[in-house]
Structures are given as structure tokens and as C-alpha cells.
Amino acid sequence: GAVVSQHPSWVICKSGTSVKIECRSLDFQATTMFWYRQFPKQSLMLMATSNEGSKATYEQGVEKDKFLINHASLTLSTLTVTSAHPEDSSFYICSARKQSSGNTIYFGEGSWLTVV
């Protein structure tokens, strides 16, 4: 099946710093990628839809200036958590839509962010 890779898998950062998470589609081009956040024992919350070559579409309640999304190429989207705070600690998951496979969405492995 299609492969979507996230990096890093684990990251610890200090409060006030920024951290970048990468999402790559390894064997297909993805014009659309999605970023989710998952709190412990809860479902996935869609944060934003990342569109290649254009601005991301953010869900209601998600701060676009805090969660910067860049989709610079057909295989890479990045999520930057700016001025991170402990409440930003969470599991962040990206996914990519594979159009050639009936628009099936494939997920990355997820990235654990801990802000200390």
C-alpha cells in the first residue's frame, strides 16, 4: 500500500520554541494532505487541510498563526508549532490523499510532541 512518513516520531521542545513536523508521501504525489491532532484516548481532530501550492484551510478554532502549514511540493507538507506551550503537547498525525487509488487516504505514523 501507499506509504506516508512523518518525521520526527518523537520530539521534546522547550516552551516558547518552535518545532517542525514533516509529512511525506513516499510513493505517490499528494495534492492534498491533512493534519490531525489526537489527545489521549480521544478521536482525531482535523486541524487543517494542506493544499499543494496554496494556503492551508484551517478548521474552526485552530489558530493559523500558531500552527503554520506549508505544502511546498506534491510529496511534502510541514506543520510548524510556533511558540509552543505545554498544552500543545499531543500526538499529531498527517494523512495524504492518493487520487489514483480512489482518493484513499493514508496516514503517517504520527509524531509525539512534548513541550516542557
Place this chain on the structure above:
Amino acid sequence: GDSVTQMEGPVTLSEEAFLTINCTYTATGYPSLFWYVQYPGEGLQLLLKATKADDKGSNKGFEATYRKETTSFHLEKGSVQVSDSAVYFCALSEDKLVFGAGTILRVKS
């Protein structure tokens, strides 16, 4: 808007028992339906999908049938194993993926 409702867990079964996890949806159009599985500490994996009414998705002994008349996509497995213990998410997609709350499955030996 679109939504997915799953049965609440946790669901606890003995090995080789029959599994059903209910999922119903609300959508304005004709969505594709999915089941994803999340093993402890891991990301999500696509388990199976169905793209139109009466389609049956199946994988690893799991199956689910897209029922338009009842707007349901219940997940079933005839004989569960301990290794099936995970969180199962039902989801639909018209434009973006919308998830249910997830159902924890615990299988004991």
C-alpha cells in the same frame, strides 16, 4: 454537517468470539466509508473501505458492508484474536475525512 457515530467502548471479548462494532453516519452526499485501526502507540492504519452502497470491504478477517438504507457500516469479525486489541475508528469521506470517536477493543486469551 457530516458525522460518524460509533458504539461506545471498551468492548471486551474472549479470543475466538464474534465481533461487531456498530457505526452509523450522517452525510449530505454519497461518501466513501472506512474503518481504521490504531494499535497502542502507533498511527492509524487503513483496515478496509467501501466506496458505494452495498459494497463490502474486507481485510484480515474483518468485513463491513456499506448500507445506504440504514446509513451504517458495521465492522464484523467472526473470530477475534488477542492481536486484534486496538482502537477502531469508523470514518467517512466526501471531501475531508470525518472520524467517529473510536471504539477500544480488548481481546483476552
